[in-house]
Amino acid sequence: MADAMSRRGLRVLAFARKQLLAGTTTVTHDDVADGLMLVGLQGMIDPPRPEAMVAVRVCQGAGIRVKMITGDHALTAVAIGGQLGLGGALADAEAPAALTGHTLAEYSDAQLIEAADRTDIFARVSPEQKLRLVEALQARGHVVAMTGDGVNDGPALKQSNVGIAMGITGTEVAKEAADMILTDDNFATIEAAVEEGRGVFDNLTKIIAWTLPTNLGEGMIILLALILGVALPILPIHILWINMTTTAVLGLALAVELREPNIMKRPPRSPGSAILSPELMIRILIVGIVILIGAFGLYEWELSRGAGAAAARTVAVNAVIAIEVFYLFNCRSLTQSMFRLGLFSNRWVVVGIGAMGLLQVLFTYVPAMNHFLTSAPIDLAAWGRILAAGLIGYLIVEFEKWLRRLRGAA
Numbered sequence: 001m002a003d004a005m006s007r008r009g010l011r012v013l014a015f016a017r018k019q020l021l022a023g024t025t026t027v028t029h030d031d032v033a034d035g036l037m038l039v040g041l042q043g044m045i046d047p048p049r050p051e052a053m054v055a056v057r058v059c060q061g062a063g064i065r066v067k068m069i070t071g072d073h074a075l076t077a078v079a080i081g082g083q084l085g086l087g088g089a090l091a092d093a094e095a096p097a098a099l100t101g102h103t104l105a106e107y108s109d110a111q112l113i114e115a116a117d118r119t120d121i122f123a124r125v126s127p128e129q130k131l132r133l134v135e136a137l138q139a140r141g142h143v144v145a146m147t148g149d150g151v152n153d154g155p156a157l158k159q160s161n162v163g164i165a166m167g168i169t170g171t172e173v174a175k176e177a178a179d180m181i182l183t184d185d186n187f188a189t190i191e192a193a194v195e196e197g198r199g200v201f202d203n204l205t206k207i208i209a210w211t212l213p214t215n216l217g218e219g220m221i222i223l224l225a226l227i228l229g230v231a232l233p234i235l236p237i238h239i240l241w242i243n244m245t246t247t248a249v250l251g252l253a254l255a256v257e258l259r260e261p262n263i264m265k266r267p268p269r270s271p272g273s274a275i276l277s278p279e280l281m282i283r284i285l286i287v288g289i290v291i292l293i294g295a296f297g298l299y300e301w302e303l304s305r306g307a308g309a310a311a312a313r314t315v316a317v318n319a320v321i322a323i324e325v326f327y328l329f330n331c332r333s334l335t336q337s338m339f340r341l342g343l344f345s346n347r348w349v350v351v352g353i354g355a356m357g358l359l360q361v362l363f364t365y366v367p368a369m370n371h372f373l374t375s376a377p378i379d380l381a382a383w384g385r386i387l388a389a390g391l392i393g394y395l396i397v398e399f400e401k402w403l404r405r406l407r408g409a410a
Helices: 002-007 050-061 074-084 101-105 109-118 127-139 151-159 172-177 187-228 236-255 278-304 309-331 347-365 367-373 380-409
Strands: 011-017 037-044 121-123 145-148 162-166 180-182
Touching (some): 002 011, 002 037, 074 121, 101 121, 109 127, 127 145, 145 187, 162 172, 180 187, 187 236, 187 278, 187 309, 278 380, 347 367
Antiparallel strands (some): 011 037
16 A cells, blocks of 8 residues: 555655553663554645646756656656646666665666666665765766755755755754755745856857957958068957947847747867867858958958048948958858748847947048048949948858758768
């Protein structure tokens, strides 16, 4: 009957009684070592929260393996774990649905490493065994996040890569040992934090991938001019203007980019991997070359048409910024087209581009700006060529994305 109740996810307590001699004032362990009469069984259940069940599935879809470590009976643990989507696929002879502390105590360190990696549910586990399980998973190279609330959970929380203490039911010892405190004691909040963290890291990568080609392109423009022995297409004051305005006006828009829909369907990244992948480094080089060709080419084009040096440099500066603006749309997603995200889903991109356009109009046509920044007015045809350079850069990057998606699908 106890097993049947446990299989329903109940935590089972057995009650018994014993008649003691009259006048007994104290009870010791020896008094209850035998002679007890079973009264009955009591079952109580603490079912998983619905949002926790959803969160576990989301974590599993994100490549995060969720494991349950409990002091409850193994059958109870398996029943609750089954509701959470844990252990079902492991219920076979080679990988039991649950391992108990008694079994773990018999394992060598090598056996424990193997068992910890392939099992999702651990029952009747002591605090010392929690620490061993964390160390065993880390020995396999896993990044381990551990939750706990008790005094005895302190060592395991300290050893884990990310210790998470319960803010409501957790002891002060657990909170001191942990890296994070979960204020609502809800597993779903951990999943939300992971999702938010991935979004922040995504946006950080996008900003870096967007910023570097500008510096690379500017450097190559100066270097090529020096190699060819010609006048600089853009002056140092122009580089300062480009970097100051674009970073403040355009770069911040990527910082508030919404999380991409598939962000929790990606596998976790290795902690040792570089922020910029080799693929992104190639993309940065491509965009840098586009800036070089676009700005230098249009500068020479304007000179060949009889434009003054100031006007030609104004076209070159606007070409660099136009390519950056179009590349900003590319960087809204490092793998997908911006149309998959929604053209106006990030209104700050639109605001930033509008502000950048206004600044460039001032840069080009306001006499005071012309004087201090060595710029000059340009005609409408020049603006058409500038926008064409930006559009070509956008199409090249989108084509490169498409090729990578095609290769990934293959």
